[in-house]
Amino acid sequence: xxxxxxxxIRRNAEHNECVIFSLEELSLHQQEIEKLEHIDKWxxxxxxxxxxxxxxxxxxxxxxxxxxxYLNLALNNIEKIENLEGCEGLTKLDxxxxxxxxxxxxxxxxxxxxxxxxxxxxxxCADFEGxxxxxxxxxxxxxxxxxxxxxxxxxxQALQNFPVIERQIxxxxxxxxxxxxxxxxxxxxxxxxxxxxxxxxSRPGFDGHWYTDIAAARPSSVENxxxxxxxxxxxxEYTKKKLDDCEDDLEFWNKPSLFTPESRxxxxxHIEKQREDQExxxxxxxxxxxxxxxxxxxxxxxxxxxxxxxxxxxxDEKRNQIILDLAVYRYMDTSLIDVDxxxxxxxxxxxxxxxxxxxxxEVKPDSSSVKRSQTTGHLxxxxxxxxxxxxxxxxxxKPVKSTSDRSMEQTNKRSQKVERLEVDPSKxxxxxxxxxxxxxxxxxxxxxxxxxxxxSEGDPDFEDNPxxxxxx
Numbered sequence: 001x002x003x004x005x006x007x008x009i010r011r012n013a014e015h016n017e018c019v020i021f022s023l024e025e026l027s028l029h030q031q032e033i034e035k036l037e038h039i040d041k042w043x044x045x046x047x048x049x050x051x052x053x054x055x056x057x058x059x060x061x062x063x064x065x066x067x068x069x070y071l072n073l074a075l076n077n078i079e080k081i082e083n084l085e086g087c088e089g090l091t092k093l094d095x096x097x098x099x100x101x102x103x104x105x106x107x108x109x110x111x112x113x114x115x116x117x118x119x120x121x122x123x124x125c126a127d128f129e130g131x132x133x134x135x136x137x138x139x140x141x142x143x144x145x146x147x148x149x150x151x152x153x154x155x156x157q158a159l160q161n162f163p164v165i166e167r168q169i170x171x172x173x174x175x176x177x178x179x180x181x182x183x184x185x186x187x188x189x190x191x192x193x194x195x196x197x198x199x200x201x202s203r204p205g206f207d208g209h210w211y212t213d214i215a216a217a218r219p220s221s222v223e224n225x226x227x228x229x230x231x232x233x234x235x236x237e238y239t240k241k242k243l244d245d246c247e248d249d250l251e252f253w254n255k256p257s258l259f260t261p262e263s264r265x266x267x268x269x270h271i272e273k274q275r276e277d278q279e280x281x282x283x284x285x286x287x288x289x290x291x292x293x294x295x296x297x298x299x300x301x302x303x304x305x306x307x308x309x310x311x312x313x314x315x316d317e318k319r320n321q322i323i324l325d326l327a328v329y330r331y332m333d334t335s336l337i338d339v340d341x342x343x344x345x346x347x348x349x350x351x352x353x354x355x356x357x358x359x360x361x362e363v364k365p366d367s368s369s370v371k372r373s374q375t376t377g378h379l380x381x382x383x384x385x386x387x388x389x390x391x392x393x394x395x396x397x398k399p400v401k402s403t404s405d406r407s408m409e410q411t412n413k414r415s416q417k418v419e420r421l422e423v424d425p426s427k428x429x430x431x432x433x434x435x436x437x438x439x440x441x442x443x444x445x446x447x448x449x450x451x452x453x454x455x456s457e458g459d460p461d462f463e464d465n466p467x468x469x470x471x472x
């Protein structure tokens with residue numbers, strides 16, 4: 001039996017961030033709901049409510065939904081229109097394929113003044129003579145009935161013939177109520193017969209054989225044979241039970257039945273029973289797998305690739321490290337990957353499935369690094385080696401020298417050498433101080449001006465002018 005719970009409403013309110021008090025639209029179709037409850041308390045702001053294809057037998061607990069505009073109750077077990085007076089804003093009501101036989105109950109919708117459209121096709125009342133004129137005359141606010149627009153002339157004619165049509169509807173309702181009462185009695189009788197048959201089947205000796213305890217009188221050899229055949233007997237019983245269930249299922253679906261609320265409920269119960277039986281069979285068939293052995297009792301590490309991923313392992317001699325490229329699924333979340341690097345092996349858990357690989361050399365787990373490509377999704381694990389180099393099948397330990405170690409060695413070598421001063425001048429040339437300044441200096445080329453001629457006293461053309469001051 002499906003019920004309306006807070007968790008169910010929240011799961012169907014993802015578009016409103018799972019907040020239910022301010023929810024305006026809710027879809028609860030195909031949930032096998034048998035009773036309409038809690039919605040008017042939890043979702044007061046609802047405007048659209050989908051409840052089609054359930055097993056709801058009565059309209060209830062929706063009167064407080066003042067803002068509700070559209071209510072879909074198609075394909076349910078409703079037999080009467082009721083409890084919708086409080087839905088003041090209701091404009092559209094869908095009751096397609098239900099079991100409404102009391103057409104006069106539609107008068108309760110006269111208080112819903114905003115109701116413009118209603119669907120009643122597929123109900124027993126839709127087969128009544130005068131069904132459409134009765135609905136049109138009873139609900140003057142309607143604009144559409146069963147997807148067809150109500151014309152003004154149709155409404156006038158329905159109002160004129162309303163007294164006659166109402167009498168016809170009353171008579172047809174009485175006849176339907178009598179048939180419905182007989183159907184209920186028949187369904188109750190069948191239910192009692194089925195319960196009695198189940199009780200008979202559960203009694204001992206139903207299959208024609210009576211079993212007694214004769215184990216004390218049997219010899220030991222017979223008991224041993226029975227013990228050996230126990231598994232075969234159990235398998236035979238399981239097969240027989242499965243065949244019986246298949247026969248019962250075929251008999252149920254081939255049995256003719258009326259289309260009534262009881263038959264729909266009976267079908268639901270049968271389907272639920274089938275589900276329970278299948279779950280029980282699956283539970284029996286399921287065997288708990290033992291945990292996979294990653295390291296043997298002797299301490300030997302195994303190579304395992306349970307997720308079946310492609311990988312490549314290469315030795316980078318230049319950087320003295322081992323690189324593992326694991327082709328992890330591109331669109332898988334990184335949180336589902338767990339990497340564990342050990343000195344002699346590496347283990348990667350991909351969605352709980354182990355990938356384990358033994359390394360050809362010892363590595364440094366603390367200095368290892370892991371990266372994942374954003375384009376391919378591949379996992380790249382770089383593991384530096386612990387100062388060992390593989391040479392021709394034999395391992396020769398060769399320390400890896402860093403730049404700081406090399407500089408220290410050079411300084412030590414220099415300090416070990418004895419430095420002595422040389423006094424012999426022949427072995428060492430000193431600079432000549434006298435020749436530091438060169439005699440001929442390099443004069444840059446310049447445009448020389450013409451030499452100026454100054455007359456002297458010995459010149460015959462010289463005239464001494466006393467008024468001219470002497471040249472300094």
